[in-house]
Amino acid sequence: MDEFDNDPVTPPTPAATVERGSGISLWKQIAEQLAAEIADGRLQPGARLPTEAEMAERFGVNRHTLRRALAALSEGGVVEATPGRGTFVKEPPIRYPISARTRFSEIVSGEGRAPGGRFLSAQREPATAELAAALKIPAGTELLRIEMVREADGVPIVCGTHWYSAERCRDLEFLVAATGSVTRALEALGLGDYRRLETRITARPADEQERGLLALPAGRVVMVVESINGDARRTPIQFTRSRFAADRVQLLVKN
Amino acid sequence: MDEFDNDPVTPPTPAATVERGSGISLWKQIAEQLAAEIADGRLQPGARLPTEAEMAERFGVNRHTLRRALAALSEGGVVEATPGRGTFVKEPPIRYPISARTRFSEIVSGEGRAPGGRFLSAQREPATAELAAALKIPAGTELLRIEMVREADGVPIVCGTHWYSAERCRDLEFLVAATGSVTRALEALGLGDYRRLETRITARPADEQERGLLALPAGRVVMVVESINGDARRTPIQFTRSRFAADRVQLLVKN
DNA sequence: CGGATTTGTATATTAATCTAGACAAATAGC
DNA sequence: GCTATTTGTCTAGATTAATATACAAATCCG
Numbered sequence: 019m020d021e022f023d024n025d026p027v028t029p030p031t032p033a034a035t036v037e038r039g040s041g042i043s044l045w046k047q048i049a050e051q052l053a054a055e056i057a058d059g060r061l062q063p064g065a066r067l068p069t070e071a072e073m074a075e076r077f078g079v080n081r082h083t084l085r086r087a088l089a090a091l092s093e094g095g096v097v098e099a100t101p102g103r104g105t106f107v108k109e110p111p112i113r114y115p116i117s118a119r120t121r122f123s124e125i126v127s128g129e130g131r132a133p134g135g136r137f138l139s140a141q142r143e144p145a146t147a148e149l150a151a152a153l154k155i156p157a158g159t160e161l162l163r164i165e166m167v168r169e170a171d172g173v174p175i176v177c178g179t180h181w182y183s184a185e186r187c188r189d190l191e192f193l194v195a196a197t198g199s200v201t202r203a204l205e206a207l208g209l210g211d212y213r214r215l216e217t218r219i220t221a222r223p224a225d226e227q228e229r230g231l232l233a234l235p236a237g238r239v240v241m242v243v244e245s246i247n248g249d250a251r252r253t254p255i256q257f258t259r260s261r262f263a264a265d266r267v268q269l270l271v272k273n
Numbered sequence: 274m275d276e277f278d279n280d281p282v283t284p285p286t287p288a289a290t291v292e293r294g295s296g297i298s299l300w301k302q303i304a305e306q307l308a309a310e311i312a313d314g315r316l317q318p319g320a321r322l323p324t325e326a327e328m329a330e331r332f333g334v335n336r337h338t339l340r341r342a343l344a345a346l347s348e349g350g351v352v353e354a355t356p357g358r359g360t361f362v363k364e365p366p367i368r369y370p371i372s373a374r375t376r377f378s379e380i381v382s383g384e385g386r387a388p389g390g391r392f393l394s395a396q397r398e399p400a401t402a403e404l405a406a407a408l409k410i411p412a413g414t415e416l417l418r419i420e421m422v423r424e425a426d427g428v429p430i431v432c433g434t435h436w437y438s439a440e441r442c443r444d445l446e447f448l449v450a451a452t453g454s455v456t457r458a459l460e461a462l463g464l465g466d467y468r469r470l471e472t473r474i475t476a477r478p479a480d481e482q483e484r485g486l487l488a489l490p491a492g493r494v495v496m497v498v499e500s501i502n503g504d505a506r507r508t509p510i511q512f513t514r515s516r517f518a519a520d521r522v523q524l525l526v527k528n
Numbered sequence: 529c530g531g532a533t534t535t536g537t538a539t540a541t542t543a544a545t546c547t548a549g550a551c552a553a554a555t556a557g558c
Numbered sequence: 559g560c561t562a563t564t565t566g567t568c569t570a571g572a573t574t575a576a577t578a579t580a581c582a583a584a585t586c587c588g
Contacts, residue, residue: 039544041304041345043575046296069534080577085536090296101535102585294574298545324564335547340566356565357555 036077044079048087053096056107067097067105095265100235112170114262115270116243118213122168122176131170137195138165138177138231149181152246153254159183167231175267177231178260215252217245221264232263239264291332299334303342308351311362322352322360350520355490367425369517370525371498373468377423377431386425392450393420393432393486404436407501408509414438422486430522432486433515470507472500476519487518494519 036047055061067073070088074081088105091097099105112129114120126133143163150157162182167174193203224232224240232240240261247256262269291302310316322328322343329339343360346352354360367384369375381388398418405412417437422429448458479487479495487495495516502511517524 041298041301043296043298043544045575049296071534082578083576086575099535100585101583102533104534104585293546296575300545326564337548338546341545343565354565355555356553357563359555359564 036079044077044083045086045090048073048077048079048084049090052087052091053094056096061107063107063109065107067107069104109171109173109266111266111268112175113270114267115272116214116217116219117272120214126168126170126175129170132172133168133170134172135166135168138167140164140195145181145183149257152257153181153183155183155254170266173266174232174263176260176262177228178258181257183255211250212247212255213250213252215246215248215254217243219243219269224261224263228261232261234263241267241269243269291334299332299338300341300345303328303332303334303339304345307342307346308349311351316362318362318364320362321358322362324359364426364428364521366521366523367430368525369522370527371469371472371474372527375469381423381425381430384425387427388423388425389427390421390423393422395419395450400436400438404512407512408436408438410438410509425521428521429487429518431515431517432483433513436512438510466505467502467510468505468507470501470503470509472498474498474524479516479518483516487516489518496522496524498524 036044036051038044040047052061052067061067067088068076070081070084074084077084088097088099092099095108097105098108112126112131114125122135123133141163142160144158145153145155145161147157149161150159153161164180164182165177166180167177169175189207193206197203197206219241221239221241224234224238228234228240229238234240241264243258243260243262245258245260246254247258248254291299291306293299295302307316307322316322323331325336325339325343329336332339343352343354347354350363352360353363367381367386369380377390378388396418397415399413400408400410400416402412404416405414408416419435419437420432421435422432424430444462448461452458452461474496476494476496479489479493483489483495484493489495496519498513498515498517500513500515501509502513503509
């Protein structure tokens with residue numbers, strides 16, 4: 019038998035200990051410990067961490083030291099703090115593949131989250147030169163413009179503008195409102211099999227309207243994804259400009 | 274193709290870099306890097322490290338910082354520094370099993386090192402009470418006392434005193450001197466199959482004589498191993514008191 | 529609205545880490 | 559033995575990490 023046997027001399031501490039003078043700074047030790055708790059699921063995404071004061075006491079450390087640990091985690095996008103509310107484990111970004119056949123609800127479901135969305139507005143307007151070129155139609159042709167916000171588990175992910183050549187889908191706006199799904203509305207019109215023909219991606223700070231729609235604090239970034247979608251014969255039928263909340267989505271391009 | 278391709282933009286530095294403000298102190302980073310070099314064989318046991326000044330420059334830190342890294346390694350028994358000579362990668366301790374059949378030369382050979390030894394002296398003396406009890410003979414019986422030092426790769430490992438009951442092996446001392454091996458000398462006397470009957474282990478600081486024989490600096494420790502060895506019929510024929518240099522040997526007791 | 533809670537920010541102080549330079553002590557080679 | 563080299567030790571100062579308080583600002587709840 020071992021001299022130390024199995025005697026539980028050390029109390030079964032819930033592992034909230036740091037070691038001073040070890041060559042690893044306290045904030046780093048704390049950050050690693052919290053990151054581990056998040057990584058192995060003891061702290062679920064969306065969960066609220068104890069208050070800074072509580073954790074500082076738990077680790078036996080000053081609140082400022084603990085805050086530096088949180089700052090490191092926040093830097094790495096692992097947690098997010100909001101004044102007055104607390105610090106929360108960040109939801110992992112949705113992995114959003116940009117492929118020929120890309121459907122929001124399928125992707126979100128595939129990530130184990132509940133897809134949703136809001137229909138904002140629909141109106142008719144003439145095609146600008148850019149839209150006309152993208153859709154290969156004469157400039158000034160009347161288009162149907164639809165504004166939408168799409169959500170996962172109730173949090174907005176992307177707001178987007180869709181333009182349809184109006185003559186090809188006269189009742190689309192009503193169908194979208196009725197079914198709540200662009201995909202299903204298009205299916206009803208026999209255009210269910212649309213596919214991406216071209217996609218352009220860029221990014222910039224979210225403007226005020228986007229921050230409102232996506233519930234983003236100031237300074238956050240949106241990824242702007244413009245795509246031209248066509249039917250089975252690769253004829254352009256739709257142009258979309260979507261703005262994804264960059265810290266909630268990771269666009270995935272397979273090569 | 275990746276945007277960064279395989280262009281070797283960063284020069285092929287021999288990995289002597291440290292990161293400031295990373296939450297890990299410089300000395301720790303250096304210690305870990307050196308330990309890695311030793312662990313993966315880039316620095317062989319016995320090899321001399323560059324001078325402190327050189328390494329300090331290589332890592333871009335002050336000599337004191339580097340010294341703290343070396344202190345940590347020295348603490349862990351990974352390196353050893355001697356003034357005026359340099360800092361050396363420590364030889365790993367010989368694993369020395371204490372079993373019924375324990376032969377120095379076999380053990381050292383088994384560790385891939387060259388066994389050796391020096392015969393120091395032989396004299397006859399009467400048995401003390403302790404020796405008499407161990408060998409189960411009357412107190413005062415004349416014993417043969419032999420002093421030896423045994424080495425591995427030329428570095429002394431253990432100095433030992435052996436007592437034999439003189440009448441059973443009158444010419445042993447000459448045979449040992451001639452063959453250089455206790456084992457072979459005993460074999461010549463038909464006592465080759467001696468085995469450990471009992472072993473007692475303790476430790477203490479090395480005295481002056483031991484430090485001389487084992488080339489130990491002041492303050493080092495010897496493990497004192499007393500064993501009673503017997504013949505095939507378990508009759509005691511030999512008592513030994515060996516002093517192992519504690520930092521060169523690891524005694525191994527299998528259970 | 530108003531109070532309680534919680535994160536954010538500022539300032540000052542103490543402790544740990546790193547730097548700088550000088551010199552002593554041991555070793556090796558001539 | 560003498561000199562150069564290398565590790566050991568000391569003192570002093572600069573930089574970074576951590577602590578201690580205090581208060582502002584945002585959020586939540588009744």
